[in-house]
Amino acid sequence: MEYVYEQVRHNYEDFSSGRVLLNAGGTTAFPVRLASELYLRAKSYLPPERGEQPITIYDPCCGGAYLLTTLGLLHGQGIGRLVGSDIDGKAVELAKRNLAMANPEGIAERLAQLTALYAAFGKTSHKEAIESAERLQERIARRNSRIETVCFQADATGERADYWNAGGQAADIVMTDVPYGNVVTWSSEDADPLDSLLNHLLGVVRAGSVVVVVADKKQAIAHPAYKRLEKLKIGKRQAAILAPL
Template sequence: MIYKYEMEKEDYSDFASGRVLHNAPNTTGFPARLGKEIMSRCLTQLRTDKNLILYDPCCGGAHLLTFIGFLYREHFAEIYGSDIDEQVLEYAKRNLKLLTEEGLLARKEQLQRDFDIYQKESHLHALESVERLERLNQTAVKQLQCFPFHIAGITRPPIQNVNIVFTDLPYGNIVDWKGSKDNHIQQMLTNIYQILDLNNSIVAIVCDKKQKVIHGNFEKIHAFHHGKRKITFLKPFT
């Protein structure tokens, strides 16, 4: 792929899973540069880019939501994540908590205790990362929440007026959804459509190249490939 917005390759090690952000077992971190590129493309599709609501219906440990929250927090009033795995959601809640002053301070104190005891270079690097993240943590997001939910189920998520849905679908050998791979994406999009702000919203879905992302309530406005990933942008019909 050709980057349109993130032209320069920067150092995103502050957002590495397991450094400051918590590493949820059996989940993978999302590439920060790719995440920024996708978010930049999403924002250009909106009528307004302030006081937005962001939702990741397959958030896992909320690695994606958390680093997006750090880097784009001035755009968001509310950030939500959901997942079918309630155990992994405990890590998601801890990660989203880092977007608060008290949550990041508690993480800093924990890393300082670890460094005092073990004197590991990795803990020192993590402390340096926390200090840089503190400088990004100046604007408060009003609402941060993760909740258990099966987005490919028969009910809609318990939120509304969502502006950006950005999710990395389960695929590959680590995690997968049960049932038909076509049907669960169709049902997910049916549920998502019901919670969008139809006048100001965009859906960005990252998935395996073999997965089909199509639904009668949405117009596909753009798609590109990045390695094994396919990224599809959808606008809802009003």
């Protein structure tokens, strides 16, 4: 894939999973540069009549919400709401803690935790994490706006009512890295969970919304109710940018 928006390779160590943002077994981190590129591509397809209204992003397979939190930290100025859901309750609890770090109180709490760890153990890794947290804190302060965060437990291939029951509003951008490989697999017993996911998402998007799905190359990212805007090959991954018809 040729990068259009993120042509320069930046140093994203401040976003490393397990440094400031939390990780846990069974959850995955998403490449930061790729996340930013896909978000900016999706944003470019939003209808111009939306103007500068804050964007709502939904990830129905959020895991620990690493992807959502990263987008909030990188592009928070234009984002009003981050919504994540996952079938794994433990992942949802981790996601809530990560999403909190997209706002001043959450990053301040994490910085205090890291400072206490460094005082107790004096590890270089804790000192470096403190420095990263301080830079992220400065980034949030420059943004000078809050992001509403919502996270709830739900099956991404199941009832869409869970989204609305969590206080949802129509998602402008859905962006998700669906399960594949040895680390994360579909919990659903659905014969075609990706098709069911895309069907589920029809109930949470609106005209003009954009859906970005990342998967391995074995899964077919297609549905008759969507128009494909872009298909991208990224190493062992593929991504499709779709628009509901």
